[in-house]
Amino acid sequence: KWQLATQLRRPEQKHLFTVTYDEFTVDNPLNRIFRYVVEKLWQLTRHSGNRQILTGLRYWMDEVTLLPVVTADMGNQIQLSRLNQQYEPLLNLARLFLERLGLQLSASDVTAFSFVFDINQLFERFIIGFIQCHRDEILPPSLKHFVSVVVHD
Structure with missing residues (x-):
């Protein structure tokens, strides 16, 4: 940042610019x-x-x-x-x-x-886990392989 007020008080140093720098460090x-x-x-x-x-x-x-x-x-x-x-x-x-x-x-x-969390995600993960654990008992044979592929993607 150019310190214009300081610069104007030093007319004999026209060739030098009075500046300040902001420290951009990740350690803040x-x-x-x-x-x-x-x-x-x-x-x-x-x-x-x-x-x-x-x-x-x-x-x-x-x-x-x-x-x-x-x-x-x-x-x-x-x-x-x-x-x-x-x-x-x-x-x-x-x-x-x-x-x-x-x-x-x-x-x-x-x-x-x-503790605040998204209940929708909790419910979805519960349903996915439940289907994975019990797919042999609750799903028809034609969907068992499909659900396995979808759940793992």
Whole structure:
């Protein structure tokens, strides 16, 4: 960014431009939170597909400092700019994880935890699993092979 006011105060240095640079580094507070969450999820997951994705993210975020502890308060202190505003949904998920994978709701002295997920996907996966396990009993012979192919795609 050209510092015009400073430049005008130094007319003898017309050949030099007074500028400031923004530091564009991957090692910033937002990415440190993401790196921490990726690391913790990698440690927790047992699903091989998720582990593979998280391994790729760990490799990709290798230049970001891994903090020993990140709290939900640290996630709440992040100020998004127009340059990183697109990461707000991801930051919200990271905050959710940092708050122990749940939204804490309080009414008087009662505390409850909830975890939000897409019930449609849960139901679809349940139906697919049920059909896979019981296709010999519930499907006519002409559909048994078809369902097996469709389910695995």
